[in-house]
Amino acid sequence: MTPDLRSRLGAELLGSFWLVLGGCGTAVLAAVFVTDAGNLGVGHLGVAFAFGLTVLTGAYAVGHISGAHFNPAVTFGLAVAKRFPWRDVLPYWIVQIIGATLAGAVLLAIANGVEGFSAVDSGFATNGYGDRSPGGFALWSVFLCEVVMTAMFLYVILGVTSKRAPVGFAPLAIGLMLTLIHLISIPVSNTSVNPARSLGVAWFAGIDALAQVWVFLLAPLIGAAIAGATFVYITGVDRSDIDVVGDSER
Numbered sequence: 001m002t003p004d005l006r007s008r009l010g011a012e013l014l015g016s017f018w019l020v021l022g023g024c025g026t027a028v029l030a031a032v033f034v035t036d037a038g039n040l041g042v043g044h045l046g047v048a049f050a051f052g053l054t055v056l057t058g059a060y061a062v063g064h065i066s067g068a069h070f071n072p073a074v075t076f077g078l079a080v081a082k083r084f085p086w087r088d089v090l091p092y093w094i095v096q097i098i099g100a101t102l103a104g105a106v107l108l109a110i111a112n113g114v115e116g117f118s119a120v121d122s123g124f125a126t127n128g129y130g131d132r133s134p135g136g137f138a139l140w141s142v143f144l145c146e147v148v149m150t151a152m153f154l155y156v157i158l159g160v161t162s163k164r165a166p167v168g169f170a171p172l173a174i175g176l177m178l179t180l181i182h183l184i185s186i187p188v189s190n191t192s193v194n195p196a197r198s199l200g201v202a203w204f205a206g207i208d209a210l211a212q213v214w215v216f217l218l219a220p221l222i223g224a225a226i227a228g229a230t231f232v233y234i235t236g237v238d239r240s241d242i243d244v245v246g247d248s249e250r
Helices: 005-029 043-066 072-080 086-111 139-160 170-189 195-202 207-235
Strands: none
Touching (some): 005 043, 005 086, 005 195, 072 086, 072 139, 072 195, 072 207, 086 195, 139 207
16 A cells, blocks of 8 residues: 555655765765874765665665655656656655755754864855865866766666566665765765755855755756656656556655
8 A cells, every 4th residue: 555645755854864964964074084093084985875875774764655765856857757746746845855954954963063163164065066066176067967967866766666677676776876976976066966965954054055056956857857758768668657656666
């Protein structure tokens, strides 16, 4: 039996909260950790795996309830692919952003436990281009990267959630894909591919972060729409009549 909308929204809120707390929390609290023994931080590699692990664990925990989107771009791409009802897109978006924002607030409270911490000065795991890009990448480069990475993310999601795919491995493949995306694009944009993840921390990082967040709302949605609209033409497999809602959506 398909869970009711209230249950699915609760699962999406919880999963979005965990994604931002786990992924952005690792970036803010553990990427760089300097002690007398040197820098013991996990670096870009650790942050990439943190994002992948949050999706993997969250999907196994609540994927059977909500489909474990945790990402407005994923919800949008699945709707374009006719895998998800349009009537539920806006409610999913709302709770995903709320969950991500709650995580950002909790992360800020934890980080403020260190004297002198500033979310504005530290960047607070926000995404950006130009002087806010970790590698100084230009706007067009960041936009292109976010579109392509999100599209590839959706292609993988649409493929591995098919009933023809090995049963039970979809969260693992999706988590590893998100890890790979971060390994590629952390230097470019600090990796979004998820509007809720970007907003969840941008609220707390000052006007400069908010001024650039539009890129990380628009580009992932474009990438997701491209994948949702073209998957059937590229692969020849029509997913629109398979697992539209329910426990195998993710």
